Amino acid sequence: MITVSVLYANSDDASFDIDYYVTKHMPMVQAKLGSALLDSQAEQGLASGTPGEKPPYVALCHLHFDSVEAFQGAFAPHAEEILADVANYTNIEPTFQISEIKPI
């Protein structure tokens, strides 16, 4: 299984509409990706490891798929529409991380 994480880095001029993100954007992403998307999680940054320091990321999401191919097959047909919606909730350019889940 793989995780596709989308990370929105913090900065002094970062803006992020968390309500739009969880009530509009993420439900749209879930609908577009369909059953290839096994599970999804949205997160809002609270803190870093250093007291008083801003969280490295304002927001993140983690999307689980069976494989990179399953993700690509589900995402490619809707990539343009999904990415076009990003400007509706943030001025941050998202970072994409694709990872393999390792048994502990």
Add this chain to the structure above:
Amino acid sequence: MITVSVLYANSDDASFDIDYYVTKHMPMVQAKLGSALLDSQAEQGLASGTPGEKPPYVALCHLHFDSVEAFQGAFAPHAEEILADVANYTNIEPTFQISEIKPI
């Protein structure tokens, strides 16, 4: 519920022993944090969002707790021992991100 993510950033001279991480370090972390740790996931970076580009992170983990206080209470007594083990599997200084899980 919160997620504590520990992210190991990629670089040209990054080294990371994923086998030590999943067979020694993470099981030790699970044992030390005890029942306050609701769930944990280890990941190895595969790719970024750009074909041919390295993943932003060599490895990540995500640890779930009921609250920041639950995390701090479980982590503080073992922080020194857990952090001292990092040098046994990587030369990367980890990034800590504490986030609140938001319902979608």
